Amino acid sequence: MELIAELRDVSRVYQMGDVTVRALDRISVPFGTGEYWAIMGPSGSGKSTLLNVLGCIDRPTGGSYFVEECNTSDLDDDDLSRLRGASIGFIFQSFNLIPQLSVLENIMVPLLYQDGSASDGLARAEALAERVGLADRILHRPSELSGGQQQRVAIARALINNPKIILADEATGNLDSQTASEILDIFSELNSEGKTILLVTHEESIGEQAQRVLCLKDGKVDLID
Amino acid sequence: MMHSAFTRSIRLGVKSLLLHKLRSLLTTLGILFGVSSVIAMLAIGEGASEEAQEQIRRLGSQNVILRSVKPLEDKVSGPSYSANAYGLTWQDFERASETFPWVENSIPVKNIVQEVRFEDKVINPRILATTWEYQNVTGRIVHRGRFISQADDDLVSNVCVIGYEVSRLLFPGLESIGQKIKIGPEYFKVVGVILPRVPLSDDLPEVDTSVTSEILIPLTTGRRWFGDMTIKIRSGSREMEQVELNEIVLSARSPSHVSYIAAASREMLARNHKQNDYEIVVPLELLARAEETKRIFNIVLGCIACISLLVGGIGIMNVMLATVTERTREIGIRRALGARRYHIMLQFLVETVVLSVGGGILGILLGVSIPAFVEYFADMRTIVTFSAPILAFGISVSIGLVFGLYPAWQAANLDPVEALRHE
Structure with a gap:
């Protein structure tokens, strides 16, 4: 199977005064293209650190992380930013929309940072807003939307550059179960369209939806299924 | 993009x-x-x-102006009846105009303190007795009529050239050329109206009033009728002043000669004047x-x-x-x-x-x-x-x-x- 991303012996060590914290300890995981992964584990197990590394906003202190066969250790800060913009879509637990921008503008933020911005950006953003069911809300501010609607905006924003990987960090953590299952349905749908989904969660029930499961414990791989 | x-x-x-x-x-x-x-x-x-x-430019940047200044004196108590003589003399004028090699023109100017009347109007403008060359050196512009001529000076004619302001005050709405005004006891015929060097507009009245409230008369005429003595009557005392010349305007052949003339004048006046009764104005230096x-x-x-x-x-x-x-x-x-x-x-x-x-x-x-x-x-x-x-x-x-x-x-x-x- 073709790999979209791969962790090889990845470690992430924090130095906090005299104490050395090994948040990730020599983790090796192959992520196949189009797979739906749930990344699970108790709090403090290194899930968030792993997600930061996978999302290229943090660098491993040891080992290598490959995205589309490209070693991220060889990339400088600008290239890493380009990679994030083009290949990775982020979805956060607290939505992280920019409050002063409208829904449509929020969806279009990643376009600002792409080289050679697309002329059909507006049309694409409108299509995505329609797809996540917010076509009639595109001029609203995030504060005027419910949690579920905000997360839909975030999903649309994550999709605007058509990335291959979607990274979701407890994406349903702040939502009620009804809304959460709607959001999860969107993820399944995206997965069926060929997107690789990496979902960080601590809820067993969500983990069961995923095709593959990675469990972390104390920064080490506890289980790969 | x-x-x-x-x-x-x-x-x-x-x-x-x-x-x-x-x-x-x-x-x-x-x-x-x-x-x-x-x-x-x-x-x-x-x-x-x-x-x-x-x-400063209006003073003429190529000129050096020597002026009489009333010297500071110890106040003598009681009324003084003797004439108080000070200031520039004809001798100064002759020395400057004959010995300074860089002088193109030298013009003597006397101030005359007299009332000016026309019909029932009385004004006190600045009255200058000077020669026809004054116009060239100070760049006054003749608005109407003519300036004082050499013939006026030679013939000791009773003519005068008045400033715009004077003409406006004395002859509102009237043609001023040809009118006769009374300066002190004498009648003078108006032959011209002048403007300052920089005219702002053809017949605009808002021009520099210090220049346009002047009256100019020929030097010889001024000397004949008014002499060198000025008598000021103040409360309880008569003050007599004798000033031969109030101003000598020396114009240089070229701007580079101005500083030589200024230096020579300083030296000449310092040697010949016992008291500090003169000042030297060098517009070029003021400008700098x-x-x-x-x-x-x-x-x-x-x-x-x-x-x-x-x-x-x-x-x-x-x-x-x-x-x-x-x-x-x-x-x-x-x-x-x-x-x-x-x-x-x-x-x-x-x-x-x-x-x-x-x-x-x-x-x-x-x-x-x-x-x-x-x-x-x-x-x-x-x-x-x-x-x-x-x-x-x-x-x-x-x-x-x-x-x-x-x-x-x-x-x-x-x-x-x-x-x-x-x-």
Whole structure:
């Protein structure tokens, strides 16, 4: 199977005064293209650190992380930013929309940072807003939307550059179960369209939806299924 | 493409500034006042110096003017009946005109203190008895009629040339040429009306009144009728003054000779006058001094402007640093969505430049209108040079760039992970 991303012996060590914290300890995981992964584990197990590394906003202190066969250790800060913009879509637990921008503008933020911005950006953003069911809300501010609607905006924003990987960090953590299952349905749908989904969660029930499961414990791989 | 990215970032900057309207406005004020005070002060300074220079130029930049000055004396108690003689003499005049090699023209001028009457009107203008060459040396312009001629001087004619102001006061609505006015006990025929050197418009009355309230008569006529003695009657005392010549105007062959004439005059007068009863006015030197004063004024002004703009800039920097802290999370989000350091830097720089340019533009508007008010209410001449607003605008843009650089750099170098965790 073709790999979209791969962790090889990845470690992430924090130095906090005299104490050395090994948040990730020599983790090796192959992520196949189009797979739906749930990344699970108790709090403090290194899930968030792993997600930061996978999302290229943090660098491993040891080992290598490959995205589309490209070693991220060889990339400088600008290239890493380009990679994030083009290949990775982020979805956060607290939505992280920019409050002063409208829904449509929020969806279009990643376009600002792409080289050679697309002329059909507006049309694409409108299509995505329609797809996540917010076509009639595109001029609203995030504060005027419910949690579920905000997360839909975030999903649309994550999709605007058509990335291959979607990274979701407890994406349903702040939502009620009804809304959460709607959001999860969107993820399944995206997965069926060929997107690789990496979902960080601590809820067993969500983990069961995923095709593959990675469990972390104390920064080490506890289980790969 | 580039264009749209640029306008987009400016729009974004304006938008986030509008989120904190009061804060942005207050920040802008620093620049606004800095810029407007620079422009206003420059305009007022320029106007004042231009006025001074024009007055000096009116004296004739190629001239050296020797003047009689009443010397300071020990006050003698009780009325004095003896004539008090002082000032320049005919001997001085002859020495200067015959021995100084660089003098083109030398013109003696006597002041005559007499009342001037026409019908029932009485005025006290400055009356000068001088020669026909006076016109060439001082550049007076004949408005109507003619100037004093050599023949008038030779024939000791009772003619006079009057200033515009005099003509307006004595003959409102009448033709002044050919009228007879009474100077002291004698009648004089008006042969011409003069304007100062710099005419503002053909028949505009708002010209320099000190020059246009003059009356000029031929020197020989003045000497014949009025002599050298002036009698002033004050309460309880009669004061008699004897002055042979009030002014000698020496015009140089070329501007480079002015300083020689000035030096020679100083030496000549110092040798021949026991008391300090003269002064030497060198318009060219005054002009140089006026320019030096202006230079110093500009330096002082520049320092004040720099300080006020510095304060404005620090204000901007302060606000931008606060903004960066406040928007740390937004920076983290943008970084996660693919923004490079340069994008973040640009975003904050655009905001500071928009602030400072906004302040600059408002400052220019205010700065241009202040001189207009000053001119209207304080009756001072002001000149807004074309370069002043451009300079001020350039300064405000650079202030935005310089003082925005550090906050923007700080924003760009935030760690995305840390920034995203920021509440």
